[in-house]
Amino acid sequence: MSRYRLSPSDAVEWLRSLPAASVDLVITDPAYESLEKHRAIGTTTRLKRSKGSSNHWFQIFPNARFPELFTEVWRVLKRDSHFYLFCDPETMFVAKPLAEAAGFRFWKPIVWDKQHIGMGYHYRSRYELILFFEKGRRRLSDLGVADVLPMPRVYRGYPAEKPVELSEVLIRQSSEPGGVVVDPFMGSGSVGVAAVRLGRDFHGTDICPEALEVTEARLRAEGAQPEAPGDTRELRIARSG
Structure with missing residues (x-):
């Protein structure tokens, strides 16, 4: 049975609180700084409020914090492991060299083809990038998987919600059953749902109280159990406070 640990941090x-070399795989999707540009010029309405959620758009994670984020991701990952970072083309040019400076080898961007156009004025966006990094050396489970993953976006879901099936591809490629998958910007928990469906444990955090509630409900619906009673009590205390 898969287990989970959630934190409102x-x-x-939160990554600094995890033991070194304790994580098998990190997949995450920060609310990158370039989203503010789209919000400022009005090229999207989804940055204001999602139809599937009561909360306002996430606080932006500034580019200036990428070095400390990548340092901690490197520290908590086990030797010979992978790290996937969702981002847009603008953020890619910022994140790639900073992750490499933290020690990661950059392999390539994977393209998530959302199959329908989205926000923007000039050549409206239809895809998102997933930067593929490696610590040490780890072979992918299936070398026949292409670098373009066509998968419809989630409509009327949590803000920027990713399809569970998309995370399932990455988890199958870069971890084994029984491993620990981590998402430090977990949102609605799609990475966590994919992890427990595939027999992995999931650890995640988010500063949004609704994200914690939504993620826990989804993980429990998949049959996952909290890793320790203390984690659940801590979560309830954070919500009530």
Whole structure:
């Protein structure tokens, strides 16, 4: 049975609390800084409020914090492991060299083809990038998987919600059953749902109280159990406070 551990914490501070070399795989999707540009010029309405959620858009994770984030991701990952970072083309040019400076080998961007156009004025966006990094050396489970993953976006879901099936591809490629998958910007928990469906444990954090509630409900619906009673009590205390 898969287990989970959730926390209402800042991503970097939470990663610092994890033991070194304790994580098999990190997949995450920060609310990157370039989203503010789209909000400022009005090229999207989804940055204001999602139809599937009562909360306002996430607090932006500034580019200036990427070095400390990547340092901690490197520290908590086991030797010979992978790290996937969702981002847009603008953020890619910022994140790639900073992750490499933290020690990661950059392999390539994977393209998530959402199959329908989205926000923007000039050549409206239809895809998102997933930057593929490696610590040490780890062979992918299936070398026949292409670098373009066509999968419809989630409509009327949590803000920026990713399809569970998309995370399932990455988890199958880069971890084994029984491993620990981590998402320090977990949102609605799609990475966690994919992890427990595939027999992995999931650890995640988010500063949004609704994200914690939604994620826990989804994980329990999949049959996952909290890793320790203390984690659940801590979560309830954070919600009531």
